[in-house]
Amino acid sequence: MTDDADDETLMMRYATGDAQAFAILYGRHRAGLYRFCLRMVSDRGLAEEIFQDTWTNLIQARARYRVEARFTTFLYQIARNRMIDLQRKDRRIAFSLDDETGEAVAATLAAPGHEAPENLLDRKRSAERIVAALEALPPAQREAFLLHEEGELTLEEIARLTGVGRETVKSRVRYALGRLRDALREVAHV
Amino acid sequence: MSEPRDRDWDDELRSLGDVREAYRAAIRDEAPPEALDAAILAASRRAVGAGPRAARPGGFARWRAPLAAAAVVVLSVSVAWWRLDDLLPGPSAVMYDVAEPEARPEGRTPERARLADAAPGVEREEDERQRVADGAREATSAAARPAELGLAQTEIDGRSKRPARIAMAENAARETRDGAQTSRRAEPARETFAPPDAGPTTHAGRDAAERKTLGREAPEARMAVAPALAEGTPIPTAPVASEVVRSDAGAAPAGEALPPAAGEALVAAAPPAAARVPSPSGDAGAAAGEPSRPRALSTPLAVARGAPAAEHAKASPPSAAAPRIGGHDDGVAELRDILGLWEAGRRNEASLALGRLRCAKPHVPIPPDLPVPSPMPLRCPDGGASAKEASPGDR
Numbered sequence: 001m002t003d004d005a006d007d008e009t010l011m012m013r014y015a016t017g018d019a020q021a022f023a024i025l026y027g028r029h030r031a032g033l034y035r036f037c038l039r040m041v042s043d044r045g046l047a048e049e050i051f052q053d054t055w056t057n058l059i060q061a062r063a064r065y066r067v068e069a070r071f072t073t074f075l076y077q078i079a080r081n082r083m084i085d086l087q088r089k090d091r092r093i094a095f096s097l098d099d100e101t102g103e104a105v106a107a108t109l110a111a112p113g114h115e116a117p118e119n120l121l122d123r124k125r126s127a128e129r130i131v132a133a134l135e136a137l138p139p140a141q142r143e144a145f146l147l148h149e150e151g152e153l154t155l156e157e158i159a160r161l162t163g164v165g166r167e168t169v170k171s172r173v174r175y176a177l178g179r180l181r182d183a184l185r186e187v188a189h190v
Numbered sequence: 191m192s193e194p195r196d197r198d199w200d201d202e203l204r205s206l207g208d209v210r211e212a213y214r215a216a217i218r219d220e221a222p223p224e225a226l227d228a229a230i231l232a233a234s235r236r237a238v239g240a241g242p243r244a245a246r247p248g249g250f251a252r253w254r255a256p257l258a259a260a261a262v263v264v265l266s267v268s269v270a271w272w273r274l275d276d277l278l279p280g281p282s283a284v285m286y287d288v289a290e291p292e293a294r295p296e297g298r299t300p301e302r303a304r305l306a307d308a309a310p311g312v313e314r315e316e317d318e319r320q321r322v323a324d325g326a327r328e329a330t331s332a333a334a335r336p337a338e339l340g341l342a343q344t345e346i347d348g349r350s351k352r353p354a355r356i357a358m359a360e361n362a363a364r365e366t367r368d369g370a371q372t373s374r375r376a377e378p379a380r381e382t383f384a385p386p387d388a389g390p391t392t393h394a395g396r397d398a399a400e401r402k403t404l405g406r407e408a409p410e411a412r413m414a415v416a417p418a419l420a421e422g423t424p425i426p427t428a429p430v431a432s433e434v435v436r437s438d439a440g441a442a443p444a445g446e447a448l449p450p451a452a453g454e455a456l457v458a459a460a461p462p463a464a465a466r467v468p469s470p471s472g473d474a475g476a477a478a479g480e481p482s483r484p485r486a487l488s489t490p491l492a493v494a495r496g497a498p499a500a501e502h503a504k505a506s507p508p509s510a511a512a513p514r515i516g517g518h519d520d521g522v523a524e525l526r527d528i529l530g531l532w533e534a535g536r537r538n539e540a541s542l543a544l545g546r547l548r549c550a551k552p553h554v555p556i557p558p559d560l561p562v563p564s565p566m567p568l569r570c571p572d573g574g575a576s577a578k579e580a581s582p583g584d585r
Binding site for chain 1: 210235
């Protein structure tokens with residue numbers, strides 16, 4: 001088994017009983033999916049639950065897997081569906097992936113760095129600032145950004161996954177990057 | 191999955207490269223806990239059966255080997271038991287062991303025990319007769335193998351060079367008959383139910399003993415007679431060695447020619463000096479020296495049981511209406527089979543066989559001391575006519 005096999009091939013091999021193929025797949029995507037879950041729900045325990053459920057669902061759905069899209073799309077689709085299920089069960093979960101109005105609300109919010117830029121002095125503080133800026137993004141923008149950065153999905157794949165147009169996805173990603181750039185500038189100015 | 195080239199978007203992302211680098215640097219240390227990794231990988235292995243737990247055999251697989259071993263043991267014991275049951279020397283032995291576990295003297299059957307209790311003297315007499323008869327049978331068997339023993343053959347004229355052993359056997363048989371005649375008249379129903387080990391267990395042995403008492407000619411004599419018969423030469427009969435009890439000369443004419451096949455079958459091991467009785471009527475067959483047909487000398491049950499004919503020879507007086515046994519339609523073989531079935535414990539089959547015999551051969555007298563009961567009521571295919579002719583011994 002070589003590590004340079006694409007994700008789809010590995011998933012097909014795992015569907016036929018090759019446990020090592022799954023291990024390679026897991027090693028490739030465990031960190032990105034975990035960060036995606038963690039940034040989306042902003043709760044480590046809940047993020048780990050979603051993360052584990054995502055992989056478990058993938059294991060159970062291995063026989064139904066067909067190479068119709070990239071494996072990453074399939075994986076993040078599972079995670080996203082799991083998040084929606086949790087939100088429907090518990091309305092207290094503070095993210096809404098379908099709330100288009102959240103973008104406008106987020107645009108009006110002040111960046112977290114505006115409140116205490118003097119505290120962001122070192123690299124750790126810069127990272128925390130970036131993460132904070134990311135978490136302050138509207139869920140749709142945050143999701144588009146995370147899918148683009150963590151899942152390395154293209155605009156078209158994100159559009160198919162989220163059910164919106166490609167240009168909408170481009171706009172969300174552009175907006176998220178702009179907010180992060182502002183956050184970095186504020187750290188640099190401090 | 192291919193995406194159209196979007197140069198503007200690529201340029202925009204390139205311009206925001208520093209932001210992406212800063213983000214990756216900020217979150218690169220975030221990873222799921224190792225315990226979560228182990229749990230997910232273990233789940234993936236279990237799902238495809240590659241984990242150690244999946245390789246463990248299930249419930250049936252775990253018990254398959256012990257079950258197979260137990261089945262083999264059970265089958266082996268069953269087959270061995272079945273084969274052992276078939277290989278036993280006789281079913282009577284098993285029956286005795288099961289029915290009467292206490293030690294029983296050799297040759298002591300339940301019937302004999304009952305007789306001994308009723309008349310101790312009779313029991314001793316029976317034992318004595320049995321011992322003498324056994325000696326006579328042994329001598330008869332020895333005489334039947336003259337070539338093996340290197341004995342001289344009997345001469346045609348009856349002057350024989352009989353070995354001392356055969357002569358002794360003849361004397362023993364004669365004494366047995368003498369003693370049996372007296373005891374038989376006194377106790378006609380005293381019949382020995384000999385166990386398998388008390389006497390000859392095969393029909394051949396019984397026949398030998400019977401022929402010994404019936405006084406047939408010795409095989410060597412027959413060997414000498416046969417060519418003479420072929421030539422039509424009258425062959426002088428051997429001297430009368432002893433009295434031969436003839437039950438009913440009228441019913442079966444003496445001197446009746448013995449069928450060749452029957453002669454072959456019946457005359458096999460008679461003592462050399464056993465004499466044939468000349469026919470009182472002096473018919474042509476006897477005059478021609480043809481072997482006379484032996485008369486019935488014992489009761490059907492005695493013959494059927496293979497008891498030494500010597501003890502039955504004089505049991506019935508010559509003038510008494512004793513059943514005539516010796517022909518091929520006298521029911522002796524059937525009675526033997528019936529008795530064999532009875533002794534083997536197949537009592538229902540024995541009873542049914544007795545009923546069939548009574549229907550098929552109503553002229554065959556059923557010995558009164560036959561332990562086999564007839565089926566009641568007796569239904570014969572011919573309307574039960576046979577039942578009317580049944581002997582008084584029927585029950």
